[in-house]
Amino acid sequence: DADVTQTPRNRITKTGKRIMLECSQTKGHDRMYWYRQDPGLGLRLIYYSFDVKDINKGEISDGYSVSRQAQAKFSLSLESAIPNQTALYFCATSDLAVDTQYFGPGTRLTVL
Amino acid sequence: SQQGEEDPQALSIQEGENATMNCSYKTSINNLQWYRQNSGRGLVHLILIRSNEREKHSGRLRVTLDTSKKSSSLLITASRAADTASYFCATVRAYGQNFVFGPGTRLSVLP
Numbered sequence: 117d118a119d120v121t122q123t124p125r126n127r128i129t130k131t132g133k134r135i136m137l138e139c140s141q142t143k144g145h146d147r148m149y150w151y152r153q154d155p156g157l158g159l160r161l162i163y164y165s166f167d168v169k170d171i172n173k174g175e176i177s178d179g180y181s182v183s184r185q186a187q188a189k190f191s192l193s194l195e196s197a198i199p200n201q202t203a204l205y206f207c208a209t210s211d212l213a214v215d216t217q218y219f220g221p222g223t224r225l226t227v228l
Numbered sequence: 229s230q231q232g233e234e235d236p237q238a239l240s241i242q243e244g245e246n247a248t249m250n251c252s253y254k255t256s257i258n259n260l261q262w263y264r265q266n267s268g269r270g271l272v273h274l275i276l277i278r279s280n281e282r283e284k285h286s287g288r289l290r291v292t293l294d295t296s297k298k299s300s301s302l303l304i305t306a307s308r309a310a311d312t313a314s315y316f317c318a319t320v321r322a323y324g325q326n327f328v329f330g331p332g333t334r335l336s337v338l339p
Contacts (some may be wrong), residue, residue, distance in 0.1 A: 158331040219270035
């Protein structure tokens, strides 16, 4: 089984809808991250969490919120989806803040 | 602005040839990492080089780091069609929002 899983893998939704993307990990890592990837722009950090009680905004947090329900679970929500949030979303984990990151398979989100 | 910038944006070579990708960055780092992404999939870690290291090898991969020039290079020797992917450098600082990825280099290895 994969160490970092994301659900759903694909989602098509309409403008204004609330969407939640979920991430679970079995690596036992404290640190979890949410990124979005747009063509030609690489990955941009949305939010990161260094433990259950520590959540931090990343480079592009506007329009997103997160919840760290447990060490193993980190969810990303789009409260009111808009078309320019169409992107590939990745969850990642790491043991230390400067350590290797382990990525989930991604969620392809389309907002119509 | 992004910390790391890869060069070239795209690279096409024949199987068996070597591929070199470069990464430049702007501020001091704790380490620099290279990742590979097959089309539409999650990134996979390839190699990590710390700021006090100058060169590192892993199989067919060779990474160099020049902190005075704030640059790194990834060399893939004897490339294979399976090496076709996008390659990203990530610069890692010791504090704060510390992981920053560049836009990537798309490598195509032709059989």
